[in-house]
Amino acid sequence: MFPTFEVVPAVDMQDGQVVQLVGGERGTEKTYGDPVAAAKRWVDAGARTLHLVDLDGAFEGERANADAIDAVIDAVGAGVDVQLGGGIRTAEDATALLVRGVDRVILGTAAVENPDIVAEISETYPDSVLVSLDAKDGEVVVSGWTEGTGLDPAEAAQRYADLGAAGILFTDVDVEGQLEGVRTEPVAQLVESVDIPVIASGGVATVDDVLALQDAGAAAVVVGSALYEGEFTLEAAQRAVGE
Template sequence: MFPEFEVVPAVDMQDGQVVQLVGGERGTEKTYGDPVEAARRWIDAGAGTLHLVDLDGAFEGERKNAAAIDAVLDAVDDDVGVQLGGGIRTVDDAVSLLDRGVDRVILGTAAVETPEIVAEISESHPGSVLVSLDAKDGEVVVSGWTEGTGLDPAEAAQRYADRGAAGILFTDVDVEGQLAGVRTDPVERLVEAVDIPVIASGGVATVDDVVALRDAGAAAVVVGSALYEGAFTLAEATDAVDGS
């Protein structure tokens, strides 16, 4: 997974449309159109991986954008990786998606509530589970970033690495969607805590932010608002990483 640092475009879905939330708060979203059109746009721009999130599923606990996700999967070439999160709560949910063509499932709430789910899925589908550790005020939050867990991100990451997680997706909710820049300290702490890849997300506003997260040890960075708002292009971000 991510043998070289990669910039991964986000395709977050709510009510069948691409949206970006500010600080993880419902009601703050800005809409960016059809998910298939967005996916094709990023693939045409050179994306090697797409990051899909069913936001309705994340908030409500069951997948609400299955039709939109299926349409994206049908539109994606085999050489483009797909990681998907939001509303995946059971082993059967995860396995059905992996069998459908998703490369990696992202578990957040389910991993916190039932940690053994990570090992169970990893046993039958090695390398397929990313555990999402979304942090707000230094605490892991779940259920669409609405509920605190009392868990420290670095300590939690160690537990999931021991259970077979292929990687950790870390979202800094405090800066998510604000285009105000990233914080590298939490990412560095996670990278030091585990030997599996850490994928960073939240706050990216410039190509310098992308480079900073790479330098902090992240294996990849998920970018949403900055790409949709045209702060920089996918090619510019990739070139900045390759040239530094």
């Protein structure tokens, strides 16, 4: 997974449409159309991995954009890795998605409520679980970024690495979707705390932000709003990081 640094386009879905939220807040979304069209656009631009999120699932606790996700998987084919989060609450949910063709499942709320689920899935499907540690004011938050857990991201990352997580997806919710730049210190702290890949997300506005996260030690960066708003192209970011 991520043998070299990657720029990973986000395809966040709500009500069957691609959206981007500001600071993880419902009601702040901006809509960008059909998920399949977005996925094809990024693959045509050279994306090797797509980051899919069922936002309705993240907020409501059960997957609500399954049809759109299935359509994206069918459209991009086996040559592109797909990682998916949002509403995956049980090992059975995760297994069904992995069988369906998802390469990596992203567990947030489920991993916080039942850490052993990480080991349970990883035992049968090694390298298939990313644990999502979304941080707001330095605290891991769950349920669509609406509930605090009291967990420190670095300490939680160590625990999930020990349970067999293939990587940590770290979202800096405080800057997510704002196009005002990244904060590299929390990412660097996570990278120092674990020996598994850390994928960074949140706040990317420029190619320099992408390079800053690469320098901080991230294995990949997920980019949403900046790409959809045309702040830079995927091709430009890939050239900058040497993809």
